[in-house]
Amino acid sequence: MSNHEPSDRARRPSTAVLTPPDQTPDRAGAVPDRGPGRLRAAARLLGAEAALTFRRPRHLAMLGVLAIVPILIGVAVRLVAGDGVTESIVAQVAGNGLVLTFAAFFVMLPLILPLAVSVVAGDAVAGEASQGTLRYLLTAPAGRGRLLALKYANVLLFCLAACTLVAVSALVAGLVLFPSGPVTLLSGTTVPFAEGLLRAGVAVLYASAGMAALGALALLFSTLTENPIGAISATVVLVVVSEVLVAIPQLSALRPFLLTSWWNAFDGVLRAPMDTGRMGTGLLVFAGYIVISGSLAWARFTSRDVTS
Template sequence: MSSSETTAVTVRSPRHALGWGFFLSELGVLFRRRRTQAMLGALAAVPILIAVAIRVTGGDGRGPAFLDRISQNGLFVGMTALVVSIPLFLPLTVGVVAGDSIAGEASTGTLRYLLVSPVGRIRLLVVKFASAVVFCLAATLTVSLAGILAGAVLFPIGPVTLLSGDTVDVGEALLRALLISVYVALGLLGLAAIGLFISTLTDAPVGAMAATVVVAILSQVLGQLSQTELLHPFLPSYHWLDFADLLRQPIDWSSFAGNAWLQLAYVAIFGALSYARFATKDVLS
């Protein structure tokens, strides 16, 4: 092998290692943390507690959407748990992960070493955000799957009657549940991008986490006020609970598309702001 060929191999190998290898390493660090595991465990407990409560009390039909259908079909436990988790529990966990992304590295003194190695600031931001995206999907799937399993144990499982009045078999109902989980995870991407930006502004991860959660709560509060009606379509939480269209036959994809475009806009805007801030940030730790 010639010296030029040897040099080419030497150059390509680190690039490959710092691509998928760096991303997979970041995922490993994220999901091995006890904090992450505790958050996923708490999310899994939500549908389990709902299912147990309905089983013990029988339920009176009052409560969040789909609650009155659980005793007839356990598949609705996951959907009910998502409705319960969307306003606070899911944004809270996403806020913790996104807010800690850069500020956490700075607080522990590892950010400078990551940038000294040939990682680069853009790649670091992309990998941190991609890890947050994976967590968003893992969190929603945790709620949904825990609900399905708890529902299967405590209640009968069978064909599901959709909101349009049509009935689908269990297989298609599970596919709809997966689509709803993806929809909810997609709706959290804007919040993750906001959290990443806030994380570049400070070296205090707790402050970045808290600020991200406050943004999620403030968005939902503004979404309930008639005085801010003009702002509603632009709030990151605007489409969070609009997954009912996925429970119709045929599926109405308009809300899914609206959710995707809104979140992509937030990702583009706050991704650019994150880079603008992080590219000029003086990293001392």
């Protein structure tokens, strides 16, 4: 996870180049609202940012790992399925390949997915600062607030892509390695395969929301330092500490306020009726983290001294 990749940064298109000529900045440095033109400019900027994100070798390697881990989980379950293993999730995966999608999220949400999101979000601003390109981006007509929103929108795209990749990889591996058909939920109810696919889609969206909350925290750390490794490390340490605190029974009063406490609430889709209450509370917690972290990141980023 080296933070020295000059070739990528050197080819980064500047915000000024991508801003339409009819959008003249005001005295505050922000581009006035031009309706459709503003939306087109934002879409082009986001497309350029996303293209850079999904072309970087480091990020492609992380996505490769995210695709391989569900396959390894499926192979491991396949090898032990006939050895008298009775754990519910393992037994259900062995009986229906679709359940491998949920099992993959149970395994990967505590650390693997957060690590991937932390790398992308932690590098969003600090990486620009370490390469010396942040000064030019902040003086572009797009404005600081809009540039920060663009960075976070790119993080959201990566979160959704990463969670979708995990689900698709697990689904394909599950259908190849195990039989398919009606899905037996954790509550004992059996639902048709099509409904099981729909519930898997809801799990993907919920997991993406949880990673988006973590991405907002990592983006905040990224605005506080010029070292992307520092922002990434701070985010990962926060995740690990939170996981430890969740595991300590004496600190159960803290659990409702810890981000990691709600990541596995997607298992509400495996119950009948669907446990929308707990999942809804989790989404509110995610939204709270996004609003607070985003506000602090905005306050820091819009007042950042780029002349030093």
